Amino acid sequence: MSRISLAVVVFAACASAFASPQRLTEAEQLASVRTPLAVKRERVTADIYHYQFDLRVGSAPNAVVRVHRVVRERAPWLPRRTQHAVMLMHGDFANFVTNFAPTLGSPASSAPGLAPYLVSRGIDAWGVDRRWTLPAADGDISDLGEMGVEQELGDVSVALAFARATRALTDHDAGRIALGGFSHGGQLAYAYAAADGRHVSALAVLDAYYDIAPEHSELRDFACANAAAGREALAQGVTDSENSFFIELGQLARSAPEEVSPLFPPYTNRGALAAFLGLTYWFAPYTPLYHLSAPVIDAEGNVTGLRESSEDSVSAWLAGATPHQSLRETVEFDEIWCGTTPRPELANIRVPLFYLGAAGAFGDYGLYSTTRVSSKDVTTLVVRRFGPERVAEDFGHGDLLYAEDAPSLAWQPLAAWLLRH
Numbered sequence: 001m002s003r004i005s006l007a008v009v010v011f012a013a014c015a016s017a018f019a020s021p022q023r024l025t026e027a028e029q030l031a032s033v034r035t036p037l038a039v040k041r042e043r044v045t046a047d048i049y050h051y052q053f054d055l056r057v058g059s060a061p062n063a064v065v066r067v068h069r070v071v072r073e074r075a076p077w078l079p080r081r082t083q084h085a086v087m088l089m090h091g092d093f094a095n096f097v098t099n100f101a102p103t104l105g106s107p108a109s110s111a112p113g114l115a116p117y118l119v120s121r122g123i124d125a126w127g128v129d130r131r132w133t134l135p136a137a138d139g140d141i142s143d144l145g146e147m148g149v150e151q152e153l154g155d156v157s158v159a160l161a162f163a164r165a166t167r168a169l170t171d172h173d174a175g176r177i178a179l180g181g182f183s184h185g186g187q188l189a190y191a192y193a194a195a196d197g198r199h200v201s202a203l204a205v206l207d208a209y210y211d212i213a214p215e216h217s218e219l220r221d222f223a224c225a226n227a228a229a230g231r232e233a234l235a236q237g238v239t240d241s242e243n244s245f246f247i248e249l250g251q252l253a254r255s256a257p258e259e260v261s262p263l264f265p266p267y268t269n270r271g272a273l274a275a276f277l278g279l280t281y282w283f284a285p286y287t288p289l290y291h292l293s294a295p296v297i298d299a300e301g302n303v304t305g306l307r308e309s310s311e312d313s314v315s316a317w318l319a320g321a322t323p324h325q326s327l328r329e330t331v332e333f334d335e336i337w338c339g340t341t342p343r344p345e346l347a348n349i350r351v352p353l354f355y356l357g358a359a360g361a362f363g364d365y366g367l368y369s370t371t372r373v374s375s376k377d378v379t380t381l382v383v384r385r386f387g388p389e390r391v392a393e394d395f396g397h398g399d400l401l402y403a404e405d406a407p408s409l410a411w412q413p414l415a416a417w418l419l420r421h
Contacts, residue, residue, distance in 0.1 A: 037064065042104065044116050047072050047080075050101055057158060060143040062134045065155045067162055068096045068127035070115040081171045084178075085124035086204065086418055087160055088115065091183025093243040093321035096127030099182055099401055102316060107254065109316035111309075111402045114411055121415040124167065126177070128159035130329070137323040145239035147326035149191060149333070156192045160199035178418055180204035183397065184333055190369065191336070193351065194344030202352040202421040204414060205369075207361050207397055210346055212337055213368035222285060223337035230331035241327040249273055250318025253311065270311060271303075277314055277396070278303040287365045293396040294360055294385075294403075307385075308395060308403035317398060352377035354417045356410055359384035361397035379417060383409045 040052040051069040072080040090099040101116060102109035115125040131147050160177065168174035179200045181189030186208030193203045194210075212220045249263060253273040261272035278295025281288065293314050294307040306314065335341040346369060355370045355378075357363040363382050370378050383395045395403070400410045 041077065044070060044101060044104065044113075047074075048116050048119050049073050050097075050104060050115075053162070055158065055162065057155070060146065061140040062131045062143055062147075064131065064134060065158050065162075066096075066129040066134065067159045068101075068115075068129070069163070069166075070101055070119050070125040070127075072119055079124075079170045081173075082122055082124040083171075083173065084122060084419055085126060085163065085167060085171075085173075086118065086178040086180050087126040087128060087156075087163060089128060089156070089179075089181035089185030089188055090130075090133075091181075091185050093246045093325060094317070095129045095133040095322060098317060098320045099185075100125070100127060102313065102320075102402070105316060105320040107316045107319055109313050109320075109402075111313035111316075112407070114401060114406075114414075117407055117411045118415055118418070121419065123415060123418050124171070124177075126159070126163045128156060130326070131155065132324050132326040132329070133322045135324055139324075141240060141324055144324060144326055145234070145328055148328040149188070149336075152188060152329065153192050153195055156188070157196060157199065164199060176201035178202040178204055178421060180206065180414075181208065182206040182401065183208055184329075187333055187336065190346065190349070191344050194346055194348045197349065197351065200351055202354070202418070203349065204354045204356065204418065205366070206356045206400055206414075207358045207363070207366065208369075209362055209366040210336065210369045211372050213365070216365065219286065219365070220338060223334045224340065227331055227334035227338050227340065230327060230334060234327060234331060239327050241325045241330050243321040243323060243325055246318040246321040247323070249276060250315045250321070253315040254319055257311075273311065273315055273318070274306055275303045277306065277398070280397075287362060289360065289392045290362070291360050291392070291396045292398045294393055294399055295396075297393055307393060308399040308405065310402070310404070313402040314398060317402060346372035347374050349373040350375050352421050353379070354414065354421075355380045356400065356414055357382040358395045358397050358400050359386075360391055360394035360399075363391075363394075377421075381410075381413055 037054040037056050042050050044050050053067045055065045057063050057065050074080045088100050090096050098105045101113045102111045118125045135141050176199050179189050186205040190210040193200055252269040257270035258268050261267045261269045264272040277293035278291050280292045281290040293309050295303040296305040296307050298304050336343045353375050357366045359382050386394050
């Protein structure tokens with residue numbers, strides 16, 4: 001299939017979505033979707049290819065829903081048909097590529113990626129980027145202040161409708177698909193399934209919580225304090241929770257690993273990377289010993305390296321961070337955790353749920369949310385290496401995506417569950 005033929009398929013997919021909206025709000029969302037501004041295709045590995053579609057959904061500078069598809073091809077531009085599909089949503093300082101297909105990132109990562117793994121197991125892997133991922137460092141961010149959870153829920157609905165309509169044409173399958181999310185993408189997945197969920201057949205949450213258990217009031221207090229500080233910043237006109245720190249930390253670890261870190265002297269740049277990733281709870285105590293990557297800790301409590309993920313993969317993750325991020329989204333996510341704002345309730349969720357946690361991150365603290373849904377089909381798995389006495393060294397948040405053993409410990413159980421649902 002040629003690029004022109006694919007454009008026809010995509011246009012027909014949009015038209016198909018327009019023709020049969022399930023309710024008025026969906027019709028309003030989909031009515032603004034036009035033929036993609038751009039279609040991109042690139043090879044991932046073997047016969048697995050990555051497609052990227054930019055859908056204009058408004059007049060604002062970044063009013064674009066960027067949809068991704070990673071799929072096996074049977075011929076150029078012609079996807080191999082599958083019976084199972086999932087839409088994946090990324091976490092903070094990231095986009096679909098850097099979280100789920102990192103070999104395509106800039107810089108390219110040595111981590112193979114969850115999306116190609118799922119595709120190789122017969123699962124059509126889709127994704128959607130939130131609007132704040134789109135502008136370049138010097139790009140137009142005049143609409144950043146509008147990028148909150150309500151807008152994102154609408155964008156997720158558009159992306160899911162587009163994926164279903166496209167699959168109806170390329171796979172002869174217009175059925176609902178699974179929705180998955182990592183980190184804040186998992187919190188957003190919970191919110192979508194609770195608020196709407198019309199396109200969703202199942203829900204897979206990777207290391208996130210939505211409701212905080214009553215006994216963990218200190219976590220709720222932290223979220224409430226962050227939400228209040230963020231609201232004050234928004235009132236003062238701040239809209240960008242920019243990611244230059246992550247980018248510089250990752251870039252320096254790659255370009256000058258043994259030089260003294262300007263961010264954390266007297267650490268070297270590689271030492272600063274390991275310390276930040278291994279002791280993340282110093283900065284962001286989402287759980288008491290929350291960390292992005294499992295550290296190696298010596299007898300004095302110093303981080304001497306990373307236990308699960310390679311320095312290449314995690315430095316690429318940070319160096320490839322998006323320049324900008326919506327402060328409004330961050331505040332509204334904190335308010336959901338705080339419980340101070342009206343929010344979709346987990347009891348509205350009735351589809352099957354799979355929770356995949358990392359013992360050294362959200363881990364067991366994410367289990368409470370799984371007890372709040374109305375689904376009768378709930379599966380949980382917390383990946384752990386050690387007992388509770390060594391949580392500080394255990395599998396970290398990002399290790400679910402970048403660890404050497406992530407395919408066997410995390411991805412295989414997720415793929416098996418998706419194939420059953």
